[in-house]
Amino acid sequence: MKSFSEIETTSKRATRAAGFSWGEAEEVGKSIRLLELYGLGGIKNLNEYYNSRSIKKYENIKLISENNNSDKFPFCPIILGINFLDQIKTLEKLNKIKFDKISYPLLILPFLSRASEIIGKKINLKFDQYEFLLNLNNNILSNLFNKEYPIISNITEVSILENEDNFTDKEWKNLYKLSEKIFVEETESLKQGAAGAGLTDND
Amino acid sequence: MEVKLRDPNIIMKLSRLGSFHQSKLSFLRSFLDEFHDWEYKRDLFDLNKKGHGTAVYSLKKKNRIYSLVCFANEINDEERSDRVIATKWDAAFTLHDGIPTKQDIDRLKNEVPKQEVGRLSYKELTLSRANKSVRVFNHVVESLSKGNQPDIELLKKVGYLYRTTAVYGSGKFGLADRFRIKNREEINGPFRLEMMLVYLVRQFTFDQVNHVAKSKNPKTFVSLDLKICKKLGIGNSTGLGMAPFIVNHPTLLNNWIISRETALKKIREIKNVNSDTVELFKKSVNNSIKNIINWNTESEYQQKKIASLLKNLRKFSKFIEKEFDFETNYPFNEIYFWLEKKTCDECIEYVVSIMMEPFDDIVKPLVSKMSSDEDQHFNIPAERTVEDLRYIIEKRYPDILKINFDKKENKKNFWFISKNKEEPRYADRFKENGSELEQPLAIARDVKKLHEQLLNSKNSSTIDKFLIKNSDLRHVVRRAFIIEKFPYAEIQDNTIGEKVVPIDMLRLKLSFFGALKFDPRSDKWLRICMFQGAPLPHELKNYDQQWVYNS
Numbered sequence: 001m002k003s004f005s006e007i008e009t010t011s012k013r014a015t016r017a018a019g020f021s022w023g024e025a026e027e028v029g030k031s032i033r034l035l036e037l038y039g040l041g042g043i044k045n046l047n048e049y050y051n052s053r054s055i056k057k058y059e060n061i062k063l064i065s066e067n068n069n070s071d072k073f074p075f076c077p078i079i080l081g082i083n084f085l086d087q088i089k090t091l092e093k094l095n096k097i098k099f100d101k102i103s104y105p106l107l108i109l110p111f112l113s114r115a116s117e118i119i120g121k122k123i124n125l126k127f128d129q130y131e132f133l134l135n136l137n138n139n140i141l142s143n144l145f146n147k148e149y150p151i152i153s154n155i156t157e158v159s160i161l162e163n164e165d166n167f168t169d170k171e172w173k174n175l176y177k178l179s180e181k182i183f184v185e186e187t188e189s190l191k192q193g194a195a196g197a198g199l200t201d202n203d
Numbered sequence: 204m205e206v207k208l209r210d211p212n213i214i215m216k217l218s219r220l221g222s223f224h225q226s227k228l229s230f231l232r233s234f235l236d237e238f239h240d241w242e243y244k245r246d247l248f249d250l251n252k253k254g255h256g257t258a259v260y261s262l263k264k265k266n267r268i269y270s271l272v273c274f275a276n277e278i279n280d281e282e283r284s285d286r287v288i289a290t291k292w293d294a295a296f297t298l299h300d301g302i303p304t305k306q307d308i309d310r311l312k313n314e315v316p317k318q319e320v321g322r323l324s325y326k327e328l329t330l331s332r333a334n335k336s337v338r339v340f341n342h343v344v345e346s347l348s349k350g351n352q353p354d355i356e357l358l359k360k361v362g363y364l365y366r367t368t369a370v371y372g373s374g375k376f377g378l379a380d381r382f383r384i385k386n387r388e389e390i391n392g393p394f395r396l397e398m399m400l401v402y403l404v405r406q407f408t409f410d411q412v413n414h415v416a417k418s419k420n421p422k423t424f425v426s427l428d429l430k431i432c433k434k435l436g437i438g439n440s441t442g443l444g445m446a447p448f449i450v451n452h453p454t455l456l457n458n459w460i461i462s463r464e465t466a467l468k469k470i471r472e473i474k475n476v477n478s479d480t481v482e483l484f485k486k487s488v489n490n491s492i493k494n495i496i497n498w499n500t501e502s503e504y505q506q507k508k509i510a511s512l513l514k515n516l517r518k519f520s521k522f523i524e525k526e527f528d529f530e531t532n533y534p535f536n537e538i539y540f541w542l543e544k545k546t547c548d549e550c551i552e553y554v555v556s557i558m559m560e561p562f563d564d565i566v567k568p569l570v571s572k573m574s575s576d577e578d579q580h581f582n583i584p585a586e587r588t589v590e591d592l593r594y595i596i597e598k599r600y601p602d603i604l605k606i607n608f609d610k611k612e613n614k615k616n617f618w619f620i621s622k623n624k625e626e627p628r629y630a631d632r633f634k635e636n637g638s639e640l641e642q643p644l645a646i647a648r649d650v651k652k653l654h655e656q657l658l659n660s661k662n663s664s665t666i667d668k669f670l671i672k673n674s675d676l677r678h679v680v681r682r683a684f685i686i687e688k689f690p691y692a693e694i695q696d697n698t699i700g701e702k703v704v705p706i707d708m709l710r711l712k713l714s715f716f717g718a719l720k721f722d723p724r725s726d727k728w729l730r731i732c733m734f735q736g737a738p739l740p741h742e743l744k745n746y747d748q749q750w751v752y753n754s
Contacts, residue, residue, distance in 0.1 A: 001324065004382070005374025013620075022643035023677020030581060062671045086585035086667035118582060 008033040011046060018050045020078060027082050031110035038140050040106060041149055048151065049077065049104040058103055064091060067098050074101035074152055081111030084158075088115040097158040102127075105153040112158065113137045122161040127153035204533060206471040208464045208690075212601060215460070215695040221707025222508070222548040225751065226556035227563075228462055229717030231733055232751070233570045234398035235743065237389055238262055243740035245410065246302075250275060252418035254411045257308065260403045267389070269328070269396070270299045271403035272308060274316050275411060283334050292318070292332035294365065294407070298400045300326050300379065318369075318376075319624070325379045329372040329400045333365040333408075336438065340364050340412060343427060347416035350423040352431060359434070360499055362720060362732040364408040366438025370397045391571040393455065394716065405437045405734050429739060433754060436735030439718070442728040446708040447618060447627045450644050450694065453682060454575040457689035459715050462569040463555070464691065469565045470558050471536040480561040481529045483749070487560045488520055490752040491553075494719065502723040504704070508549050515550035560749055580688070583681050585667035592666060592680065593657040595687045596650060602695055603647045604654055612701040618644040629705055629727065647697040649679040719751070 012029030016022055028046070035042030058076040061068060064087050068075075080102060084091065091097060102108060105127055116123045117137035125132040128150065133141040165172070184190070213219065225232070241262040250256035258273040275294045282291045295316040299307065307326065314321035318332050339353075339361045346353040372394070374380040384390050409432045417424040449456050495513045500506060522541065523529075531537055535558055542551045559566050597604065608614050617638045621628050632638040643649070653676045660669055670677055686692045697703065706723050713721065718731035736754025738746035747753055 001377060003325070003374030003377055004380045006377070021675045021677055023679075023681060024674055026581075026678060026681070030578070063668070083667070083671065086583065086670055089586040090667070114582065 004033050004037060007036050007043065011043070014046070014050060015078070018053060024078065024082055027085070027111070028078055031081065031107070031114075034110040034113065034137075035106070039145070040109065040140065040142075042107075042110075045104050045106045045149055049107060052103070052151075056103075061099075063087070064097060066094050066096070069100045074103040075099060077102055077104050077107035081108040084108065085111045085115050085118075088118050091115075092119045092121070092160055095159065097160075099156040099158075100154070102153045102156050104149075104151055105156060106149045109134065109140055113140055119160070121163060124159040124161055125156065126159075127156040204472060204474070204536075206468045206536060208461070208468055211460075211599075211690045211693075212695050214464065215691060215693060217694060217696040217698075217703065217707040219548050219552070220694065220711040221704065222552045223463075223711055223714035224553045224556045225714055225717040225719060226463065226466075227559045227566045227748075228459075228466065228569060228573065229715055230392060230394045231398045231402070231717030231737070233392045234395055234402065235737065235746070236567075236570075237392070237395065238264075238399065239743045239746065240264070241743075243743065245406075246270065248410060248414070250411065250414050252415070253277065254415040254418075257312065258407055258410070259303065259308075260406060261302070262399065262403070264389070267387070268301050269399060270301065270303055271400060271407070272297050272299050272303055272311050272315065273404070273407050274312060276316055280337070283337070289368070290318075290320075292316070292368070293335045294404075294411075295332040296330070296400060296404055296407075297323060297327045298329040298396055298403075300328055300384075321376065323377040325377075325383060327378050328384065328396045329370060330376060330378060331367050331370040331400055331404065333367040333404060333437070335365055336361050336363060343412050344416045344419060347413065347427060348419040348424055350425050352425070352428050355431065355434075358431065359497055361438070362434075362735050363405075363436050363438040364412055365404065366440055366730065367401065367404065368440050369444070370400060370439075372397050385574070391574070393459070393574050398716070401437050401439075401733055402737070403740075405435070405737075406740055408437070409435075433739055434736060436719070436732045436737065439713075439731050439733060440724075440728065441709050441713065441731065442626075443629055443705055443709075444626045445712050446629075446705055447642065447644055449708055449712055450646060450698065452575070452577065453685050453692035454577050454580050454689050457692035458573050458575050460691035461689075462573050466559050466562070466566055466569055467539070467555050470562055471533065471539055473535060474532050476529060476534055476561075481534075483561040484557065485523055487557045487749055487752045488516070488523065488554070490749075491557065492516060492520065494752065498720050500720075500722040502729075504726075505721060505723050508547075511547045512549040512553060515546035516553065519546060519550065519554060557752075560752075563748075580685050581681070583666065583670070583677070584684055585665065585670065587666050587684070588662065589657050589660045589664045589666070589669055590662035592669075592683055593654065593662075595683050596654050596657070599683070599686045599690065599693070600647075600650050600654075600695070603650055603697070606647060606651060606697055606700075608648050608651055613697060614645070614648060614699055615701040616699045616703065618642040618699070632699075643678045645697075645699045646679065646682065646693065648699060649676065650683070652676065653679045653683065 008029040011032035012025045015025035015028040032042035032046055057073045059070045059073045060079040061075050061083055064083055109132060112123050112125060113134040114137055116134040120136065122136065123134040125134065130144045135141065241264045244261050246261050247257060247259040250258065255275050255277050259270050261268050261270040273294055273296050278291045278293060295318060297311055297315045314323060315330065323330060339358060342357060343353045343364065372378060409427060413426050495509060495516060498509055542554055606613055615631060616629055617632045619628055619630065619637050619640055619642055620626065656673050656676060666680065670680065704726050706726055706729050709729060710721055713731050716733065718733055719735055720732045721729055722731065723729040736750050738750060
């Protein structure tokens with residue numbers, strides 16, 4: 001078994017060898033480590049993507065906006081991921097961000113995951129029939145687990161989710177009611193003597 | 204009175220960092236401190252008459268056990284090499300997490316002697332190999348087998364029976380990643396398990412030499428005197444492999460240096476010291492002089508440094524014995540000023556290390572702050588502005604910005620990774636091939652370039668936009684934002700210039716390990732000694748804290 005340290009170092013070096021800058025290579029090293037840690041096919045996808053670069057062309061996105069259409073070729077997932085991460089404080093203000101074609105879309109997940117941690121909000125990613133929830137860089141939820149990863153996404157939609165409860169008000173109230181059963185009913189004497197602070201603060 | 208931390212622009216110069224010495228903060232000393240109450244055991248010792256075979260040593264506390272698994276092999280004299288390109292060693296070691304099963308030992312027997320081309324598992328924590336100092340080892344075997352103790356003078360000169368040539372950890376070759384162990388209570392300082400491996404290897408070398416001598420002549424054999432064992436450590440040959448580490452781990456480097464600087468600051472801020480403190484300090488200074496006298500090297504560069512250190516240290520000893528009044532307010536602050544005025548870098552840093560000896564209350568809390576969760580500081584705050592970044596660079600890299608990188612001598616060398624051993628190397632870019640594959644270790648040059656690009660950019664522009672046009676500078680943008688928060692994170696020198704002495708980078712790291720007797724063999728590699736004078740495993744429960752100076 002390869003250690004995560006080996007995965008990070010080799011991904012970084014391979015990225016540099018594929019023509020990216022050292023700083024970008026450092027980002028990719030961390031990202032592939034993260035994908036492998038979450039049990040997703042980081043090494044497999046990075047390998048396939050770099051192999052494909054010798055025969056296919058990809059487009060580098062620069063400033064990301066609400067709707068991002070590539071001119072001719074699909075977007076490079078590395079440059080897209082890095083720019084998404086760098087621009088997240090601006091992108092946070094947009095509700096939905098759309099990209100038409102991204103090659104090896106799995107590779108953008110760790111960048112979105114880290115972006116989610118930076119803004120403290122969950123991020124949802126959808127393309128084709130697949131869906132991912134990036135959860136403040138604590139985990140990646142997906143309906144793609146153990147399936148073949150797509151090499152291109154057609155319409156990709158990224159939603160930055162507002163911090164909201166995952167449950168209904170009724171569910172919360174019911175649980176809270178149950179939790180109240182551990183509280184002690186306060187008598188007059190407990191009110192007088194059991195708290196630390198004084199009863200009047202007019203001194 | 205508040206004393207300021209020393210200026211990183213002075214302390215982080217390579218010549219200063221290359222004058223650092225071991226101290227109470229050093230990792231081998233904090234390792235002994237942490238593990239002094241663990242139960243030591245030799246679990247297996249299955250060597251043939253020549254000393255080849257398998258041995259297992261362990262340290263145990265409650266449910267936690269660490270086991271050193273040793274494989275001693277037969278090699279021919281012509282196969283013995285300390286260089287990283289070697290493929291065979293007298294002995295190979297791994298530190299196993301827990302008690303190794305028979306299957307584990309069989310697996311390790313096949314992999315550990317292969318070192319870099321073997322595969323370890325998450326159950327192994329560190330990996331190393333070592334070669335005998337054949338001259339010393341054979342002399343000790345010969346003497347003991349005849350019933351005599353060896354020649355102390357010869358042993359003193361070398362200082363060890365074996366020297367290691369690499370100690371690997373943190374996920375290399377399949378070893379456990381650091382995150383698997385970093386939350387363990389006992390792993391509260393850097394390189395703890397690397398130090399454990401070296402310490403247990405030291406004991407193996409004593410057991411092996413006794414075993415071989417006894418096998419040679421059981422009737423006349425005597426064991427190596429424990430007092431002599433104590434005077435022996437473990438040698439280490441270190442090449443350039445270690446140098447990039449301190450560039451590649453900026454927050455870790457900061458935490459090592461700032462701990463040392465904080466200790467010094469707090470000691471200088473003490474208004475009055477008692478007589479016990481004064482005596483301990485003076486005793487350590489005076490006892491340490493013999494370490495300097497016994498510090499042997501053929502390197503002219505180091506000989507000059509040692510001569511200057513010895514001369515200055517004797518002057519300092521006379522000063523504190525005869526002239527200085529320790530009842531003066533803030534005595535260590537006064538001493539520090541005297542050192543700055545009257546001595547050399549090597550002596551200043553030597554005495555700074557000794558100043559820590561009486562102050563466990565200051566030093567011990569700092570030990571646990573010397574690790575770093577580097578990932579916490581990896582993200583670039585890309586919403587910040589060009590003006591912010593330019594300000595950071597001008598404030599934190601003042602001397603580096605003065606370097607003219609158009610001059611050949613300032614960009615003479617480049618760092619690269621060799622294909623055959625995947626190890627860092629250093630070469631002349633104008634004479635050798637491969638500079639197009641340069642590693643990102645020319646920080647000074649790249650920071651200067653970044654500054655020039657920032658001067659050509661709009662102040663209010665944000666870093667995300669700057670990086671779109673300047674992705675080649677991304678690695679130094681990250682570093683600049685790190686150094687904003689971690690002032691000692693960066694070497695304030697040009698690491699590719701003509702005048703660079705790469706062993707200064709090794710010396711810095713090795714001083715934090717706790718190494719003694721730096722012996723440069725060229726400007727690119729050196730030998731050192733670790734644990735010389737350290738307590739033996741059976742003495743760990745109650746040992747002299749100043750063993751470095753008193754042994």
